[in-house]
Amino acid sequence: MGTKRQAGMYVAILLGVLLFFDTALATGSTSVLTGVTTGQEKIKGQNIQKAKQKAVEKALDTAVQNAVASLVSRQVFAGNLEFLYGRILPRSSDYVATYRVIGGMEHKGYYLVGVESKVNLKLIEKHLTDAGILNASTDKPVILFLIAEQTPDDLLPRYWWGNNPKPYTSLSETIILEKMTQNRFKVAGTGPDRPNPSLYNIRFSSIYDAAAAMELGRVLKADMVVLGKASAAESINRMGNEKIFDGVIELKIYDLGSGKEVMTSVSRAAAKSTMDQEGAMEAITEVSDLAAQDLNQKIDTFWTQNLRRENLFDVTIAGENFLPRFIALKKRFKEIQDIANMQPKEIGTDKAVMEIVFKGTPEQFADAVMLKTFVGFGIEVAEVTDQMIFIHFIEKQEQLPLNNLDIEEKIGE
DSSP states (O other): OHHHHHHHHHHHHHHHHHHHHHHHHHHTTSSEEEEEEEEEEEOOTTOHHHHHHHHHHHHHHHHHHHHHHHHSOHHHHHHTHHHIIIIIGGGHHHHEEEEEEEEEEEETTEEEEEEEEEEEHHHHHHHHHHTTSOOTTTSSOEEEEEEEEEOTTOSSOBOSSSSSOOOOOOHHHHHHHHHHHHTTOEEESOSSSOOOGGGGTOOOSSTTOHHHHHHHHHHTTOSEEEEEEEEEEEEEEEETTEEEEEEEEEEEEEETTTTEEEEEEEEEEEEEESSHHHHHHHHHHHHHHHHHHHHHHHHHHHIIIIISOEEEEEEEEEOSSHHHHHHHHHHHHTTOTTEEEEEEEEEOSSEEEEEEEEESOHHHHHHHHHTOOOSSEEEEEEEEOSSEEEEEEEEOSSOOOOOOOOTTSOTTO
């Protein structure tokens, strides 16, 4: 009996761990992370109750660790263990909204538990942001949506951009944007006053001119563009007196950094109604929900794994008149929005080494730095590798007197 009971408990705990990962993925875009974790504690002096309490606390610590790991990259997580163990885990109970013990047992002098918990992601996110560990403004891309829409009542698709736009309120775009913003994506070019491409000398050769769409996205400081069409049409199928309407959304997603199409999204759904307009709108509503789910998953995966994966590397800075120039350069670093974290590793009188966590490659960081200008001097990026960038100060041919660049500012900020 004991062996069967123990085996059953092992299965329950294993299923709980698997359930955690499934649930975490399903709820990662919300304010609460729900899951199951395990904990164990050595039983001392036959005090089973105390061992159980400690085991539960360890399980909740693990749940909070998992929540932190869901918000930051592996590099940032590993680089901030002191903050995790010193500031977050001692207050684990503050972040746990609710929990319940779903199983417990004694095993080889230890007490084992499985605990289901709900962790407050928003509170952890706030504390990580306040500490400068999480840059909430850049952890998701800014997206420009250009989705034309056509129902059986429309001879041609309706759209707000390009030549001969037909102003309208897009049901599909409204639904998709709401779902995307719930997942912390940021959206450009929305609202009643849509941006007029002609004001930026942007001309669309067709409704689905990808080059013009990306040019408009860059003007609006977007990171990605979603371009395509939502439509609903009456199907040849019938169900009694009710008509069937097929909803289709076909989208192409472009990365403005590379200027390339990086993925596509095609969603289909159907609805039935005795009224044409009502059935068409229901079909678009259904397919928009599916399209939003697909976009959330695909763009999230692409953004974190392929485009804005955080990289940790050193930037070595050296040159003449070092102190004021270093301060000026560091101020320019702070203007680069994709820096997730920046800390000094070494500072001397003529050289400094900064540790940078950047949402992009070292080459992309070097390109961003080269776009900055300085009073009285210039910079040379002498070397770029996967782990290091070397920047050297150079003199301008016509040297201008240096301003007082707030040398009293703390260099280590």
